[in-house]
Amino acid sequence: MASRDLALGVVFLVQTLAGILGNSSLLLHYLILYFTGCKFRLTDLILIHLAVANALVILSKGVPQTMAALGMTHFLDDTGCKLVFYVHRVSRDVSIGSICLLSVFQAITISPTSSRWIKFKVKAPKYVGPSIILCWSLNLMLSVMVPMHVTGKWQNSNITRKMDYDYCSAMPHVKITVSLHIALMLFHYVVFVGLMLWASSFMVFILYRHKQQVQYIHALSHRSFPGSRATQSILVLVSTFVLLCSLSSFLQFCLAFFSIHKMWLVKASALIAGCFPTVSPYILMSYDSRVPTHCLPWQQSPLCSEK
Known part of the structure; x- marks a missing residue:
């Protein structure tokens, strides 16, 4: 194994381990908050x-990519490749949809209690669960075509225009499928990113207006805006996502539609695609000021009820 391949394998391994640790810690954090009686936002x-x-993004992309970078390229058969690529596409799109829902619902949460916004603030909690279920259901259905174009590396060796992903291969698309895929992908990203940017701009406006108001009210100058830390974490999360997603989407676009099949581009795309799932839990935990030990029923703290 070349030293360059070994170094790349170590980078993928570190990214994968950091991502699994971060997301597991975030899930454990919320479980502890729940079982210690801390009120959920x-x-x-x-x-x-x-x-x-x-x-799931890290497990379906980071783990196989790490194994391939370390020299293990034939560990998945045809069915395994189809399953891995399907899980990756579904989980990646659910991640995008979740960030969009997150920014929109947080914008509603911190919106002013005027007559125009109060009906949204009252109804919003009822739609969180159904929105998440809809997000998973739609992406499970929209990604059903992905396995049709993925195969094991040793399958269909007579096809010369296969896309090589180290551990799996992708079959070439027909023109009508490419056009449909482009239209669907653009619509998907434009709608979700547009909603994220709108909600983020609205939250920035609300925070700025609050800052301007407290400058004239000395008694409130030391008090934080309700949900400000949660709002800041979501703004940082959305900004990080848009930056990394734009770069990743550009590389994916080059790979899919310009017939640029260089292996370094495939690996760079995989590395960038794994950055957001890896760093996002650390961003969220760094801004969450709720302390589980203060959320016991007999030790209620203001930190537990922060919205």
């Missing part, structure tokens, strides 16, 4: 599903 259920989706 509106967005906590969405964050739990985001952590699950990110963990």
